[in-house]
Amino acid sequence: MNEDxxxxxxxxxxSVKLIxxxxxxxxxxxxxxxxxxxxxxxxxxxxxxxxLHQFTHRSVYMIPFVVVLMFSLGAGTxxxxxxxxxxxxxxxxxxxxxxxxIEYMLAVSPEAKAEVDLKQVSTxxxxxxxxxxxxxLTEVKSQTIQNNVSKKIISxxxxxxxxxxxxxxxxxxxxxxxxxxxxxxxxxxxVSITNSASNSPAFxxxxxxxxxxxxxxxxxxxxxxxxxxxxxxxxxxMAMSASAPAKTFTIDTLAQVKIVTYNMKExxxxxxxxxxxxxxxxxxxxxxxxxxxxxxxxxxxxxxxGVNSTRKFNKENSSFRITxxxxxxxxxxxxxxx
Amino acid sequence: xxxERIQNQFLRAYDENSDAMFRQCxxxxxxxxxxKDILQETFVRTWDYxxxxxxxxxxxxxxxxxxxxxxxxxxxxxxxxSLDALSEDGFDPVxxxxxxxxxxxxxxxxxxxxxxxxEPYKEAVFLRYVNGLELSEIAxxxxxxxxxxxxxxxxxxxxxxxxxxxx
Numbered sequence: 001m002n003e004d005x006x007x008x009x010x011x012x013x014x015s016v017k018l019i020x021x022x023x024x025x026x027x028x029x030x031x032x033x034x035x036x037x038x039x040x041x042x043x044x045x046x047x048x049x050x051x052l053h054q055f056t057h058r059s060v061y062m063i064p065f066v067v068v069l070m071f072s073l074g075a076g077t078x079x080x081x082x083x084x085x086x087x088x089x090x091x092x093x094x095x096x097x098x099x100x101x102i103e104y105m106l107a108v109s110p111e112a113k114a115e116v117d118l119k120q121v122s123t124x125x126x127x128x129x130x131x132x133x134x135x136x137l138t139e140v141k142s143q144t145i146q147n148n149v150s151k152k153i154i155s156x157x158x159x160x161x162x163x164x165x166x167x168x169x170x171x172x173x174x175x176x177x178x179x180x181x182x183x184x185x186x187x188x189x190x191v192s193i194t195n196s197a198s199n200s201p202a203f204x205x206x207x208x209x210x211x212x213x214x215x216x217x218x219x220x221x222x223x224x225x226x227x228x229x230x231x232x233x234x235x236x237x238m239a240m241s242a243s244a245p246a247k248t249f250t251i252d253t254l255a256q257v258k259i260v261t262y263n264m265k266e267x268x269x270x271x272x273x274x275x276x277x278x279x280x281x282x283x284x285x286x287x288x289x290x291x292x293x294x295x296x297x298x299x300x301x302x303x304x305x306g307v308n309s310t311r312k313f314n315k316e317n318s319s320f321r322i323t324x325x326x327x328x329x330x331x332x333x334x335x336x337x338x
Numbered sequence: 339x340x341x342e343r344i345q346n347q348f349l350r351a352y353d354e355n356s357d358a359m360f361r362q363c364x365x366x367x368x369x370x371x372x373x374k375d376i377l378q379e380t381f382v383r384t385w386d387y388x389x390x391x392x393x394x395x396x397x398x399x400x401x402x403x404x405x406x407x408x409x410x411x412x413x414x415x416x417x418x419x420s421l422d423a424l425s426e427d428g429f430d431p432v433x434x435x436x437x438x439x440x441x442x443x444x445x446x447x448x449x450x451x452x453x454x455x456x457e458p459y460k461e462a463v464f465l466r467y468v469n470g471l472e473l474s475e476i477a478x479x480x481x482x483x484x485x486x487x488x489x490x491x492x493x494x495x496x497x498x499x500x501x502x503x504x505x
Contacts, residue, residue: 006498012448013468017357027352033382039341040391084484126485138494252421
């Protein structure tokens, strides 16, 4: 029913057009104008080709030139074709690892890098939404997007921290707001990928750290009403429950969507300094960023990787002043019945 | 390429796109006379650009971008003039002469409904469905990625459905 109405609206809107008299008079004016101003013909491309020809004619340059040209054209074309790819497409890794890395490298200051990080978070969520619209948001793709968003958020946090150290304190609030806006803007799909059964540990960490950091409410009824509506049942349910008048949503609500559990066997797999999980009082923490942040405590922290460190942590943590920060890095809870 | 050939291509672009572009402009400025002026100026500027020997790769996207820029300029200038002063001068923002009388009522009603959509969905839906542009062209005009445009169009249609449900 609605589809018919929309079709009619669109057809009616199409009927708005110039009356033929006006159309002809503008055309006549344009014809006159094109005849009245001097016309400079487009430069022939032959001259540059001539230079090219002279260069390639000397055989000593020929082979390296052709190799460089083919590489440039190949890489350039591939890179261009990868621009609008989605997770699962053959060229998607090119977009992710080549195009976006170059964009990131071209940003010099931490502020500019943070901006690129935010833009790429938005791109990931757009991709998720397109996949959702087309019914292609599979479990694996959700996981890929979660991981990629998490990586960008970690990078974003680093850049914000660097900018803050350089005296730019405003960036913290601005980035916080911008990130909130991205989540609100992509609310439906954000919940969709958060509800993914194989919730990525890094993504859970993101939600948990958001929960810790943000105390302000990010969603009011009006914002929710302007948020996307997707076919996903969970999303519809959440949107409906949010339609009660005075109800507001915080990022905490999102974090409560799923509590991730792991067993010790899974925790033991993350025992390296660059991939370090630990267990303290039944909670699992990914303390990899802490190792980088507290070099003085790195040997102590490294000794916690992949093991249950409750006793060790309770005994020694006071000297390292990391207790408060630890909660930010919680990624799940231990469940040895799994 | 010789002038006559380019001139013919340019006028063909006018014949093919002027109605849709006028509609786009009218949708934004809600005034027939202003929409006609902006449309004419869009083509004048485009020809001036071509006449300087510059190349346009996608004529339709170029025309729409120029049109959008002129609409923005129009609003910037308009801010400086008070509405009261304009009314005293006889300016009537709902004047609709210049649109085919048969199409006026339904067309304007449809435009008003579409106008209720929030940006950026409004423009995406209008360009895609009313003016029939490809997603890639809309991406070129708005400077968004193809995926973002797809999202905006899809959400726009969703919002239009919501508008009907609320009616």
